[in-house]
Amino acid sequence: MGRSQSLVGFGDADAFYASAEAVRRPWLMGMPVGVLGNQGACVIARNYRMKKFGIKVGQPVWEAKVLCPEGVYLKRDFRWYEALSRKMLAEVREHVSPRVEYFSIDEFFWEGIPLPKLSFLETARAVRDHIQRVVGVPMTVAYARTRTLAKLFADTAKPFGAVAVETVDHETELLGKLPVTEIAGIASRRAARLAPYGIKSCLDLRNAEGRLVKTLLTATGHDLWLELNGTPANPIRTNRTPHKNIARGGSLAGRVNDPLSLYGWMVRNVERLIEELHYHEVRTPTLTVYVNYFEAPSAGGVVHLDVPTDRFTVILDAAKIGLKRAWRRGKPATHMHLIASDLRRQASWPQSLFDPPDERSDVLARVKRDINDELGRFKLRSGATLYANDFYKDPANEHDVCDIRGKFCF
Amino acid sequence: MCMGIALPLYDLPVTLHAVPEVVSRIHRRGEFDEVQFHWWNVPTSLPVRWFGRVQLLRWGSKDRRARLPRGGWIDEASLEAGQLAGAAPEEVIIPAVLGHDKGMWFVITTGIRGVVVGDAGGPVVYMLTRPATNYYRNMTEQSRTMPVLVNQVI
Numbered sequence: 102m103g104r105s106q107s108l109v110g111f112g113d114a115d116a117f118y119a120s121a122e123a124v125r126r127p128w129l130m131g132m133p134v135g136v137l138g139n140q141g142a143c144v145i146a147r148n149y150r151m152k153k154f155g156i157k158v159g160q161p162v163w164e165a166k167v168l169c170p171e172g173v174y175l176k177r178d179f180r181w182y183e184a185l186s187r188k189m190l191a192e193v194r195e196h197v198s199p200r201v202e203y204f205s206i207d208e209f210f211w212e213g214i215p216l217p218k219l220s221f222l223e224t225a226r227a228v229r230d231h232i233q234r235v236v237g238v239p240m241t242v243a244y245a246r247t248r249t250l251a252k253l254f255a256d257t258a259k260p261f262g263a264v265a266v267e268t269v270d271h272e273t274e275l276l277g278k279l280p281v282t283e284i285a286g287i288a289s290r291r292a293a294r295l296a297p298y299g300i301k302s303c304l305d306l307r308n309a310e311g312r313l314v315k316t317l318l319t320a321t322g323h324d325l326w327l328e329l330n331g332t333p334a335n336p337i338r339t340n341r342t343p344h345k346n347i348a349r350g351g352s353l354a355g356r357v358n359d360p361l362s363l364y365g366w367m368v369r370n371v372e373r374l375i376e377e378l379h380y381h382e383v384r385t386p387t388l389t390v391y392v393n394y395f396e397a398p399s400a401g402g403v404v405h406l407d408v409p410t411d412r413f414t415v416i417l418d419a420a421k422i423g424l425k426r427a428w429r430r431g432k433p434a435t436h437m438h439l440i441a442s443d444l445r446r447q448a449s450w451p452q453s454l455f456d457p458p459d460e461r462s463d464v465l466a467r468v469k470r471d472i473n474d475e476l477g478r479f480k481l482r483s484g485a486t487l488y489a490n491d492f493y494k495d496p497a498n499e500h501d502v503c504d505i506r507g508k509f510c511f
Numbered sequence: 512m513c514m515g516i517a518l519p520l521y522d523l524p525v526t527l528h529a530v531p532e533v534v535s536r537i538h539r540r541g542e543f544d545e546v547q548f549h550w551w552n553v554p555t556s557l558p559v560r561w562f563g564r565v566q567l568l569r570w571g572s573k574d575r576r577a578r579l580p581r582g583g584w585i586d587e588a589s590l591e592a593g594q595l596a597g598a599a600p601e602e603v604i605i606p607a608v609l610g611h612d613k614g615m616w617f618v619i620t621t622g623i624r625g626v627v628v629g630d631a632g633g634p635v636v637y638m639l640t641r642p643a644t645n646y647y648r649n650m651t652e653q654s655r656t657m658p659v660l661v662n663q664v665i
Contacts (some may be wrong), residue, residue: 129618173540494664
């Protein structure tokens with residue numbers, strides 16, 4: 102294969118949360134830094150210096166501090182990480198390619214054309230250096246024929262790497278060294294399905310029969326196979342595809358036994374869910390309340406509504422029914438999710454006798470939204486959330502990673 | 512209970528850099544020298560922003576016979592309720608970038624709130640504390656109290 106005119110570019114910020122903290126606190130440079138998750142109990146990100154001590158993502162902090170007593174720990178701040186993430190996105194869009202996909206908070210794909218008078222490798226270095234200089238975050242940049250290849254090769258060049266893989270020979274050399282589990286979407290279970298066929302490395306998967314791969318890994322796996330062979334199966338998506346479902350929820354900041362506290366959390370999640378429904382201008386006809394329990398099986402309650410809605414009172418009533426179905430008396434709950442599914446856009450909002458105009462509710466919702474837009478999120482909220490009031494005292498809880506809009510995944 | 516703090520050496524006035532109490536507490540972490548102040552250090556002291564400059568003051572009291580409260584911490588609510596009222600407490604900021612609690616170093620944005628009270632032996636600083644948040648408790652293996660931080664919630 103000769104030189105490509107257009108490859109896929111991929112940028113992945115190195116140890117992003119920890120690097121983002123060092124941007125506003127330069128004295129953290131060179132220190133082992135760990136960022137703690139929503140409850141302060143687990144390391145959700147660490148820089149390379151801390152990684153050398155054997156600390157893994159998800160490791161409890163009490164284990165981490167034994168492994169790395171000199172380590173420095175911080176509370177996550179998704180508002181700050183979003184600010185830097187959007188700055189990186191804007192820089193790539195303005196200086197590298199107008200066609201950029203906001204894949205996750207720290208990963209971007211773009212249509213890769215070399216910068217004027219530069220090779221792809223020189224372009225990768227230039228992009229990496231530009232982001233470091235302007236945003237302050239170290240990034241690894243890769244160019245390859247497809248998204249899957251670019252992402253894989255970026256991982257081989259981390260941290261602060263720049264790589265351009267333009268020939269099949271170069272691809273073959275690198276893919277032979279990578280276990281198949283390095284591919285996003287192939288974890289141990291899928292790898293176990295491939296192993297009996299002698300497919301252990303990424304190169305083995307590329308060289309396998311396409312039909313076999315489809316049988317073993319379904320159409321999604323077949324797309325990965327195509328991409329490994331240099332055929333783009335997934336285009337660069339410059340706008341997020343419309344949501345089919347929207348979910349809000351997460352940890353309950355501990356074990357919740359008290360039904361009223363659980364109810365307070367549910368109302369909080371209803372308010373967060375409605376924010377998203379309004380933002381995306383969609384309504385839902387189906388609501389699911391899903392609760393995880395400590396040392397007890399999870400449970401869910403599905404509620405079908407007469408008509409798609411985004412009204413607080415209607416969704417709250419449905420959520421109460423869903424929670425009643427999902428509630429296990431006497432079992433401490435640890436997580437809760439509210440899922441609005443089968444979302445309908447404005448054109449398909451049916452008129453129905455069961456959905457008469459409710460001007461009072463609409464005005465109340467608008468006033469609530471306006472006040473919170475003006476004064477800050479959750480400044481005006483349902484009184485029922487007082488049952489979970491401790492959580493609101495901490496402003497860091499106002500903004501979660503799933504509240505960052507426009508990206509495709511976390 | 513926050514038992515120690517650290518701050519970069521460059522955050523201390525140059526006049527303090529050669530003071531033995533500082534020199535003996537310099538540690539290298541990352542790319543900068545930092546000075547650590549622990550409750551177990553002798554003499555027990557903390558940097559305090561007081562009268563417009565950072566100076567080292569005695570941290571609390573370990574003397575059972577002293578008139579001052581024993582320990583290095585005062586509960587914020589007790590202070591507001593009048594504890595130390597007779598000693599004319601003065602609110603101060605303890606500059607710090609790191610706090611140390613049960614072996615865990617955590618980041619501090621601006622500093623910790625404290626109070627200075629007068630004593631025959633000179634001014635003494637106490638760290639203000641409040642009941643720990645759930646987050647802080649998880650982070651520090653169930654510490655019951657946390658320092659009162661300046662414009663920061665953990």
